[in-house]
Amino acid sequence: MEYIFTLKYRLTKQDTDTDELIECLGEAGCDDALIGIGQPGRLALEFTREAEDARHALHSALADVKKAVPTARLIEVTPDIVGLTDAAEMVGMSRQNLRKLMVANSETFPDPIHEGSASLWHLSEILAWLDTRGSYALERSVMDIASAALQVNLLKQTQRQLPEYDQELEELVS
Numbered sequence: 001m002e003y004i005f006t007l008k009y010r011l012t013k014q015d016t017d018t019d020e021l022i023e024c025l026g027e028a029g030c031d032d033a034l035i036g037i038g039q040p041g042r043l044a045l046e047f048t049r050e051a052e053d054a055r056h057a058l059h060s061a062l063a064d065v066k067k068a069v070p071t072a073r074l075i076e077v078t079p080d081i082v083g084l085t086d087a088a089e090m091v092g093m094s095r096q097n098l099r100k101l102m103v104a105n106s107e108t109f110p111d112p113i114h115e116g117s118a119s120l121w122h123l124s125e126i127l128a129w130l131d132t133r134g135s136y137a138l139e140r141s142v143m144d145i146a147s148a149a150l151q152v153n154l155l156k157q158t159q160r161q162l163p164e165y166d167q168e169l170e171e172l173v174s
Contacts, residue, residue, distance in 0.1 A: 002050055003057040003145045005079065007065060009043040009072040021069065028068035030061070043072060054144035058152065074156065077149040079142070081113065082123045090123065091136055098126075124150045 015021055018037055025035060025045070036044035045065065051057035058077065065072065079090065088098040102109045110125035124146035130136045131143065 001053070001141050002048060003054050003141050004046070004048050005058060005061070005077060005145045005149060006044055006046045007061060007077055008075040009045075009065065009069070010075055011041050011043055011069070012071045015043075015069055015071060024068040025065070029064040030068060033061070042075075043069070054141070054148040058145065058148045062152075074152075076156075077152045079123050079146050080149040080153050081120050082126070083118055083120055087121065087123055087126045090142060091127070091130060091138060093136075122146075122150050 011021075021037070021043070022035055025031075025033070030045060030047075032049050033045040033047045036046070045061070047057070047061050049057040049061055051060060062074070079086075082090070084098050084102070085095045088095045091098075108129065110121055110129055112119040112121050114120040124143065127138055127143045127146055131138055
């Protein structure tokens with residue numbers, strides 16, 4: 001199956017030679033990615049990768065980039081964090097329609113990870129919720145890669161755990 005996802009990285013000062021960077025990525029197996037290097041110190045790779053499942057697609061791409069640019073630090077994997085507009089686009093509906101569903105089903109619609117003037121959700125949670133409703137034609141590859149992206153991003157966040165982390169706090173927020 002084919003999976004489309006983006007890996008975003010922070011580069012070090014030693015990774016500034018664009019031509020060398022592109023060559024190393026190609027040699028490492030990233031020839032199925034569009035490479036974005038517009039912002040200094042950043043690298044974005046939009047992969048269209050064939051694999052047996054989303055996890056293998058994502059893991060192999062992460063390994064290939066690590067081989068090519070070992071000093072690069074992963075910032076984010078997408079698709080994962082989305083607003084209603086992005087989520088609606090991915091499932092082929094209007095933002096207004098998705099908002100109506102959210103309001104009408106406020107008890108079961110996934111909680112946002114950030115609530116404000118622009119609220120944000122994990123795409124995989126919205127897709128899973130829509131899937132349980134059964135009346136939406138959702139692409140399995142998008143659902144799978146969104147779930148895999150969420151797992152990687154959550155792992156990255158847990159690695160940022162503060163030293164003063166405490167068990168009592170975990171019990172209060174769960």
